[in-house]
Amino acid sequence: MSAESRAKPPLSTFARKLLEWKRLELPKTNAVVVAGVSGGADSVALLLALEELNRAEKLDLKIVVAHLDHKLRKNSGVDARWVAKLARGLGFRSVIRRVNVARKAGRLRQNLEQTGRRARYSFFAELAKKEGAQVVLTAHTMDDQAETLLLNLLRGAGIDGLVGIDPVRELASGSHLQLARPLVTWARRRDTEAYCRARGVEFLIDETNADERFARVRIRRQLLPLMKTFNPKIVESLARIAALAREDRATLERKAGELLQTALSQNGKTEMARRLSIRGLSTSHAGLRRRALREWVRKCRGDLRRLERVHVLAIDSLVFGQRGGRVVELPGGARITRKRELLEYSE
Amino acid sequence: MSAESRAKPPLSTFARKLLEWKRLELPKTNAVVVAGVSGGADSVALLLALEELNRAEKLDLKIVVAHLDHKLRKNSGVDARWVAKLARGLGFRSVIRRVNVARKAGRLRQNLEQTGRRARYSFFAELAKKEGAQVVLTAHTMDDQAETLLLNLLRGAGIDGLVGIDPVRELASGSHLQLARPLVTWARRRDTEAYCRARGVEFLIDETNADERFARVRIRRQLLPLMKTFNPKIVESLARIAALAREDRATLERKAGELLQTALSQNGKTEMARRLSIRGLSTSHAGLRRRALREWVRKCRGDLRRLERVHVLAIDSLVFGQRGGRVVELPGGARITRKRELLEYSE
Numbered sequence: 001m002s003a004e005s006r007a008k009p010p011l012s013t014f015a016r017k018l019l020e021w022k023r024l025e026l027p028k029t030n031a032v033v034v035a036g037v038s039g040g041a042d043s044v045a046l047l048l049a050l051e052e053l054n055r056a057e058k059l060d061l062k063i064v065v066a067h068l069d070h071k072l073r074k075n076s077g078v079d080a081r082w083v084a085k086l087a088r089g090l091g092f093r094s095v096i097r098r099v100n101v102a103r104k105a106g107r108l109r110q111n112l113e114q115t116g117r118r119a120r121y122s123f124f125a126e127l128a129k130k131e132g133a134q135v136v137l138t139a140h141t142m143d144d145q146a147e148t149l150l151l152n153l154l155r156g157a158g159i160d161g162l163v164g165i166d167p168v169r170e171l172a173s174g175s176h177l178q179l180a181r182p183l184v185t186w187a188r189r190r191d192t193e194a195y196c197r198a199r200g201v202e203f204l205i206d207e208t209n210a211d212e213r214f215a216r217v218r219i220r221r222q223l224l225p226l227m228k229t230f231n232p233k234i235v236e237s238l239a240r241i242a243a244l245a246r247e248d249r250a251t252l253e254r255k256a257g258e259l260l261q262t263a264l265s266q267n268g269k270t271e272m273a274r275r276l277s278i279r280g281l282s283t284s285h286a287g288l289r290r291r292a293l294r295e296w297v298r299k300c301r302g303d304l305r306r307l308e309r310v311h312v313l314a315i316d317s318l319v320f321g322q323r324g325g326r327v328v329e330l331p332g333g334a335r336i337t338r339k340r341e342l343l344e345y346s347e
Numbered sequence: 348m349s350a351e352s353r354a355k356p357p358l359s360t361f362a363r364k365l366l367e368w369k370r371l372e373l374p375k376t377n378a379v380v381v382a383g384v385s386g387g388a389d390s391v392a393l394l395l396a397l398e399e400l401n402r403a404e405k406l407d408l409k410i411v412v413a414h415l416d417h418k419l420r421k422n423s424g425v426d427a428r429w430v431a432k433l434a435r436g437l438g439f440r441s442v443i444r445r446v447n448v449a450r451k452a453g454r455l456r457q458n459l460e461q462t463g464r465r466a467r468y469s470f471f472a473e474l475a476k477k478e479g480a481q482v483v484l485t486a487h488t489m490d491d492q493a494e495t496l497l498l499n500l501l502r503g504a505g506i507d508g509l510v511g512i513d514p515v516r517e518l519a520s521g522s523h524l525q526l527a528r529p530l531v532t533w534a535r536r537r538d539t540e541a542y543c544r545a546r547g548v549e550f551l552i553d554e555t556n557a558d559e560r561f562a563r564v565r566i567r568r569q570l571l572p573l574m575k576t577f578n579p580k581i582v583e584s585l586a587r588i589a590a591l592a593r594e595d596r597a598t599l600e601r602k603a604g605e606l607l608q609t610a611l612s613q614n615g616k617t618e619m620a621r622r623l624s625i626r627g628l629s630t631s632h633a634g635l636r637r638r639a640l641r642e643w644v645r646k647c648r649g650d651l652r653r654l655e656r657v658h659v660l661a662i663d664s665l666v667f668g669q670r671g672g673r674v675v676e677l678p679g680g681a682r683i684t685r686k687r688e689l690l691e692y693s694e
Contacts, residue, residue: 154577156584158591159506215577223573230501230562230570237503240656244505247634252595254632255602285601287594309587 008056014045014195015052017186019059026180029060032133036124037065037094039083039204043139045192046183048199050137051090064131065094068120070101072112072208079204086201097123113214121179125171133177140165140181143189146238147219154215163249164242185243188235256291259284260299263292274300274345278319278338290316297330300345306331318343355403361392361542362399364533366406373527376407379480383471384412384441386430386551390486392539393530395546397484398437411478412441415467417448419459419555426551433548444470460561468526472518480524487512487528490536493585494566501562510596511589532590535582603638606631607646610639621647621692625666625685637663640690644677647692653678665690 011019026033035050037043053059065087069080080096087094105115124136145164152161167184171177183192196203212218227234259280266277276296281289293315298304307330314328318338328336334347358366373380382397384390400406412434416427427443434441452462471483492511499508514531518524530539543550559565574581606627613624623643628636640662645651654677661675665685675683681694 153500153588154574154581154584156578156580156587158588159509159595162506162509162588218577223577226570226573227501230565231503233503234501237501240503241500241505241509244656247637248506248595248599251599251602251632251634251638255598285598287598290594291598309591 011056011058012049012052012195012198014187014191014198015049015056015058018046018049018182019053026059026061026135026137026182028058031135032062032064032128032131034064034066034124034128034131034133034136036120036136036138037067037083037087038139038206039067039079039086040139040206041193041196041203042141042144042183042187042189044086044201044203045187045195046137046139047087047090047092048195048201051092063092064127064133065092066124066127066136067094067096068116068123069096069098070116070119071098072101072116082204095127097127099123113216121171124179125175125177128171128177135178135180136171137180137182139192140184141187141189141192142184142235142239143220145184145242146224146235147216149238149242150219150223151215154219159245159249159252162241162245164239164245166246185239252288252291253295256288256295259288260292260295263296276343276345278341278343282319286316289319293319296343297334297336297345301330301332301334301347315343358403358405359396359399359542359545361534361538361545362396362403362405365393365396365529366400373406373408373482373484373529375405378482379409379411379478381411381413381471381475381478381480381483383467383483383485384414384430384434385486385553386414386426386433387486387553388540388543388550389488389491389530389534389536391433391548391550392534392542393484393486394434394437394439395542395548398439410439411474411480412439413471413474413483414441414443415463415470416443416445417463417466418445419448419463429551442474444474446470460563468518471526472522472524475518475524482525482527483518484527484529486539487531488534488536488539489531489582489586490567492531492589493571493582494563496585496589497566497570498562501566506592506596506599509588509592511586511592513593532586599635599638600642603635603642606635607639607642610643623690623692625688625690629666633663636666640666643690644681644683644692648677648679648681648694662690 033050035043035047037047047063047065050059050061050063054061054063065083067080067083069076073079080098084094084096099119101112101116101119104119105112108115110118127133128136149162149164152164155161165181165184166179167182168178168180171179193203208214209217209220212221224234231237260276262280263276263278264273266279281292284292290312294304294307294312297307297315311328311330315336318326318328318336321338326338330336334345337344337346380397382390382394384394394410394412397406397408397410401408401410412430414427414430416423427445431441431443446466448459448463448466451466452459455462457465474480475483496509496511499511502508512528512531513526514529515525515527518526540550555561556564556567559568571581578584607623609627610623610625611620613626628639631639637659641651641654641659644654644662658675658677662683665673665675665683668685673685677683681692684691684693
C-alpha cells in the first residue's frame with residue numbers, strides 16, 4: 001500500500017470516547033489548551049488521546065503540558081524531566097514549575113493535599129493566561145469522582161458535597177477560563193492504564209498513592225473494595241449519584257438565586273446588597289430560603305469559610321423573630337441584625 | 348416525706364429528649380397512638396419512655412402496642428407473648444398479628460425484608476384505623492437512619508434515596524394517618540439500650556441482626572465500623588446528610604410540582620392529565636423538568652415501578668425532538684408520544 005493511499009488507522013476506543021464526551025466543551029481547532037500532567041496513568045492517557053485525536057485530525061489543538069513539581073520526594077525532579085521528555089516526544093511544549101509544597105503548607109498551616117491542589121490550579125491559571133488558553137484540562141477519572149464523593153460523605157457534606165468533581169467549571173469564580181475534566185464521567189482508572197499500555201507508553205507510579213495516612217488512599221484501598229462486595233458497580237453508582245446531585249444542586253441554586261434577587265429588590269434600595277427584605281423570604285420554602293440566606297452571606301462577605309449549618313439556621317430564625325434588636329454573630333466577626341422588616345449585614 | 352408532699356421524680360434524659368423532639372407532631376392528650384414494638388431495645392425504650400411521659404403527666408395517650416410475629420424463627424411466638432406481657436405490665440393493651448412472612452415472600456417473589464416491612468405497615472395501618480388512632484410510631488434510631496442512607500447509596504439512589512427514613516410522613520399516600528419515628532433524629536441505638544437498662548427492663552435480641560447474609564447487617568458490622576475510622580461521628584454525619592437531603596428534596600418536589608401544574612394547565616384542557624404541554628417545559632431548568640416529567644408519569648400510571656433514569660431522559664429528549672411521531676416505551680407497556688406541542692401518555 002503506498003503512502004498516498006493508506007487509510008487512517010481507526011481511532012482507539014479511549015480516544016473515541018474522549019471525542020464523543022457529550023459535554024466536551026473544548027474548542028476543537030486553532031486553540032491553545034493547557035493539560036495538567038502529573039505523569040500518572042490518568043494524565044498520560046489523556047495526553048496520548050489528545051495527541052491521537054490531533055494526529056487523526058479530529059482535533060487541531062495546541063497542547064501545552066503543565067507539570068507542577070511538588071518537591072515532596074527526592075526524585076521529583078526526575079519525574080518532572082520524564083514528563084517534559086514525554087511531551088517533547090509527542091510534539092508538545094511543556095512548562096515545569098517547582099513549588100516546595102511541604103514548606104508552603106507549613107507556612108500556611110494547611111494540609112499537604114490542599115496546598116498542593118491550590119498550587120497546581122494557580123499555576124495552571126497563570127500559565128493558561130500567559131499562553132492565551134481558554135481551557136485547562138485535568139485527567140480526573142470516575143474513580144477520583146467516587147473517592148471525592150466518599151471523602152465529602154465522610155465529612156458529612158450535604159448535597160453540595162455529593163456533586164463531587166464538576167466535569168466543567170470556571171477555573172476561578174467569575175473567570176472566563178474553563179476547567180474541564182473530560183474523563184470524569186466515563187473513564188475508569190484501569191481504562192487509562194490499559195490505554196497507556198496499548199500505546200506502549202510508560203507512566204509514573206505516585207508513591208503517595210500507597211500511603212494510608214491519606215484518607216483518599218484508605219478510601220481507595222479499604223472502603224471502596226468493601227463497598228464493592230455490596231455492589232460490583234459501586235464506582236459507577238457513586239458517579240451517577242454525583243451527576244444527579246449536580247443536576248439537583250443546579251436547580252436549587254438557581255431557584256435560591258431568584259428568591260435572593262426578589263428579597264434584595266424589595267428592600268427599596270436595590271443597590272444595597274447588605275440589606276435584605278424579609279418579605280417574600282418568610283413565606284418561601286425553608287430549604288430554598290436557607291440556601292438564599294447562605295448565598296446572601298457569601299455575596300456580602302466574599303466567601304463561606306467557617307459558615308456552618310448552625311449559623312444559617314440562626315439567620316433563618318431571625319426572619320421569623322420578633323421585631324428589632326436580634327443579632328447573629330458570624331465566625332470571623334461579621335454579624336447579621338434584624339431591623340424591622342430587614343436583615344442587615346455588617347462587619 | 349409523706350406521700351402527699353412527695354415531689355415527682357425528674358424525667359429521664361431519654362424521655363425528656365423524646366418529649367422535646369421538635370417535630371413531635373403527636374397529639375399530646377386524649378388520643379390513641381399505635382406503637383410498633385418488636386421487643387428489641389429500640390422499641391422497648393420508646394414504649395418505656397411513652398409510659399414515663401404518661402406517668403409524669405407530660406402526655407396523656409392511650410397506647411396500643413402492635414407486634415407482628417413474622418414466624419421466621421421457631422420461638423417467635425415466645426417473643427410475641429413476651430411483648431404482650433411487657434405491654435400489660437406497663438398498663439397498655441397489645442395486639443399480636445401472626446404472618447408467615449417467608450411463605451408470603453415466596454408466593455410474591457419478594458425478598459424477606461421487603462415482605463416483612465409491608466406486612467408490618469399494613470398491620471399497623473389496619474390496627475390504627477380500627478382503634479381510631481391518628482398516629483403510628485416506630486422506634487427507628489439514628490443508627491437505622493445511617494444504615495438506610497448507606498443501603499440506598501450502595502444501590503446508587505440519588506438525593507431521593509439519601510433522605511433515608513422520614514421522621515414524619517403519611518402512612519400511605521393521601522392517608523390522614525401519620526407515621527412518626529420520634530427517635531430517628533436524635534437517639535443512638537446505644538441510648539435505647541442504656542435507657543432500658545436504667546429502667547431495669549430486658550429487651551429481645553433479634554438473631555437476624557447477626558446474619559451477615561443481610562446487607563443491612565453487613566453495613567452495621569463491617570461498613571460503618573470502617574467508616575468510623577475516618578470519622579468517629581459518622582452516624583451523626585450521615586443523619587445530617589439525610590436531613591439536608593430531605594430539605595432539598597422537599598424544595599425540588601415543590602418546584603417540580605409547580606412546573607408540572609403549569610404544563611398541565613397549558614394543554615388547553617386542564618382536566619386531561621395525560622396530555623402535557625411542552626410549552627414552559629422546554630425553557631425550564633433540566634433538573635426540574637426531569638423531576639416534573641417523572642412526577643407526571645407517576646400521576647398517570649399510579650407508581651414509578653421500574654421507571655429508570657434512562658426512561659426519564661428519553662421522555663425529556665421528546666420535549667426537544669422534532670415535531671410528531673416520536674415515542675418512548677415505558678416498562679410495563681405504557682408509552683409517551685410526542686404529538687405537536689404535547690406529550691401524551693397512553694397505555
